[in-house]
Each structure stands twice: as C-alpha cells, then as structure tokens.
Amino acid sequence: MLGLRYYACDRCDAVHASPAVPPWCSRCDGRSLREITRDLQADAYFWRPVTDDRPSPVDDDP
Numbered sequence: 001m002l003g004l005r006y007y008a009c010d011r012c013d014a015v016h017a018s019p020a021v022p023p024w025c026s027r028c029d030g031r032s033l034r035e036i037t038r039d040l041q042a043d044a045y046f047w048r049p050v051t052d053d054r055p056s057p058v059d060d061d062p
Contacts, residue, residue: 007033 004017011030016022024031 006036008036009033 004019007016007018007022008014009016009025009028009030010032012025012028014025014027015036016026016033021035022033025033
C-alpha cells in the first residue's frame, strides 16, 4: 500500500492527497500541481504579506 502524498494546485491553491500526482485539480481543472515538500511547508510559503494600509493587529492602547 502506498502512502498519501500531498499536492497543491498552482492556480487555486487547493490541496489534494493522492499516492500519485493527480492529472488535474478537482476544484479548478488546473493542470499544474506541485508536491508539498519541506520548502512548501515553510512559514514563508503560507504567510502572505499585508499589502494594503490596514492597521497593525497589535493594539497600541495602554
């Protein structure tokens, strides 16, 4: 029995679990799926910098 491997769709970021690379994304029909590896599991992959003028989530009131 093969273990599950995880793949992320480059188009919609959906994650698929399969023993082999799925031929397409079941959510958006995208054809580019990448295996989730240690590089993709790093915090930098999941963190998206704030690009607008929202205030910091830290409350500055004493």
